[in-house]
Amino acid sequence: MHITDLPKEVALLKPAWERWYRTNKRRLMKMDREILQLHLAAVAETDCLACGNCCRSLGPMILPNDVDRIAKALCIKASVVIEQHLRTDEDGDRVFRSMPCPFLGDDNYCSIYEDRPKACREYPHTDRKKFYQIFNLSVKNAESCPIVFKVMHKLTAGG
Numbered sequence: 375m376h377i378t379d380l381p382k383e384v385a386l387l388k389p390a391w392e393r394w395y396r397t398n399k400r401r402l403m404k405m406d407r408e409i410l411q412l413h414l415a416a417v418a419e420t421d422c423l424a425c426g427n428c429c430r431s432l433g434p435m436i437l438p439n440d441v442d443r444i445a446k447a448l449c450i451k452a453s454v455v456i457e458q459h460l461r462t463d464e465d466g467d468r469v470f471r472s473m474p475c476p477f478l479g480d481d482n483y484c485s486i487y488e489d490r491p492k493a494c495r496e497y498p499h500t501d502r503k504k505f506y507q508i509f510n511l512s513v514k515n516a517e518s519c520p521i522v523f524k525v526m527h528k529l530t531a532g533g
């Protein structure tokens with residue numbers, strides 16, 4: 375399936391996913407290991423460099439440690455990183471001033487990959503503990519991330 379088809383596919387599957395969640399809510403709390411296996415399989419068959427959707431559209435939250443790390447990587451002051459690349463959003467969080475991310479190359483490589491923000495390192499969250507807490511967020515993320523889509527599709531296919 376092409377990446378651009380994801381929103382349409384999720385719109386079709388969302389009611390079934392939500393039904394699955396209501397029926398399996400308690401079971402889901404004990405499914406982290408199973409979901410991790412689905413995550414690893416989805417990552418293995420997905421080429422993030424052919425996608426780059428998260429770096430183009432989802433503005434990650436930038437923490438103070440992230441600012442320091444980026445500043446060090448670019449050999450500039452933290453205040454310059456803030457001034458040149460960041461803004462404060464409506465929730466009071468620091469995010470990139472504009473998206474696509476200023477560090478995303480045309481080839482979808484991240485120019486600060488080793489020093490990328492924590493939120494970037496943790497995305498798409500399908501390998502995290504207590505996945506049940508982000509089931510609804512993952513329905514949303516499946517609209518743009520093929521990895522999340524595959525995990526959600528397989529997770530909910532078992533009945």
Ligand code: SF4
Nearest residue numbers: 429475477478484494
């Ligand atoms: S910092 Fe790197 S990983 Fe994070 S959004 Fe930008 S390009 Fe993507």
Ligand code: SF4
Nearest residue numbers: 422425426427428519
């Ligand atoms: S949206 Fe998902 S598949 Fe695409 S680059 Fe980001 S993590 Fe990889």
